[in-house]
Amino acid sequence: MRDPREETIPHADGSGFNRRDFLRGSGAAVAVTALATSEQGATAQDAAKKNVVSAKAQDVTLNVNGKDHKLSLEPRVTLLDTLRDDLNLTGCKDVCDTTNCGACTVLIDGKPTYACSRLAHECVGKKVTTIESLAANDPVVAGFVKHDAQQCGFCTPGFVMATKAFCDKNPGATLAQVRSGLGGNICRCGTYVGITACAMELVTKKGGK
Ligand code: FES
Ligand code: FES
Numbered sequence: 001m002r003d004p005r006e007e008t009i010p011h012a013d014g015s016g017f018n019r020r021d022f023l024r025g026s027g028a029a030v031a032v033t034a035l036a037t038s039e040q041g042a043t044a045q046d047a048a049k050k051n052v053v054s055a056k057a058q059d060v061t062l063n064v065n066g067k068d069h070k071l072s073l074e075p076r077v078t079l080l081d082t083l084r085d086d087l088n089l090t091g092c093k094d095v096c097d098t099t100n101c102g103a104c105t106v107l108i109d110g111k112p113t114y115a116c117s118r119l120a121h122e123c124v125g126k127k128v129t130t131i132e133s134l135a136a137n138d139p140v141v142a143g144f145v146k147h148d149a150q151q152c153g154f155c156t157p158g159f160v161m162a163t164k165a166f167c168d169k170n171p172g173a174t175l176a177q178v179r180s181g182l183g184g185n186i187c188r189c190g191t192y193v194g195i196t197a198c199a200m201e202l203v204t205k206k207g208g209k
Contacts (some may be wrong), residue, residue, distance in 0.1 A: 129161070151192055175196070
């Protein structure tokens with residue numbers, strides 16, 4: 001059956017804009033309002049500005065975790081669905097699918113990004129990094145274990161990737177900066193104390209303090 005979210009809404013300029021993109025754009029706007037200080041918020045806003053016209057599957061090559069993958073994908077397919085369904089990289093979680101929770105966070109060219117807010121076709125020519133690329137002794141992974149920063153684990157892969165991106169970019173960050181920088185991710189189990197402790201330890205070490 002036809003997905004009503006895929007119905008094409010004509011633009012004044014003659015281009016097409018499907019309902020799913022509209023809904024996603026609305027979600028991004030809400031997320032940006034709530035997460036104005038997070039990098040993911042800005043990324044979602046960028047994604048919301050893009051208009052995508054539905055079309056048939058096309059051949060693309062996506063670079064994920066340093067490896068090129070040749071895929072045939074419809075332009076409407078999200079990066080999140082591609083990672084999980086086509087590449088079997090299920091670390092990134094599909095929780096809200098509306099840019100509100102951060103469970104799907106991956107890195108695109110080093111920037112933390114909601115994979116549910118990006119179309120796979122937008123990622124051609126970019127480097128996508130998922131939690132599967134991190135070894136067990138990665139400092140962020142080890143830090144989460146050390147600080148007991150997970151319970152059910154649904155938010156954890158996204159939080160790990162967001163923490164990695166933040167700590168790499170912000171050595172010597174303050175507690176307030178850590179909290180703000182990780183503000184694009186939500187944990188319903190309330191593991192913020194452990195996550196924040198892990199991030200503070202990493203930025204303090206990187207800052208040479
Ligand atoms: S699943 Fe992408 S932000 Fe929640
Ligand atoms: S550990 Fe359960 S949602 Fe974060």
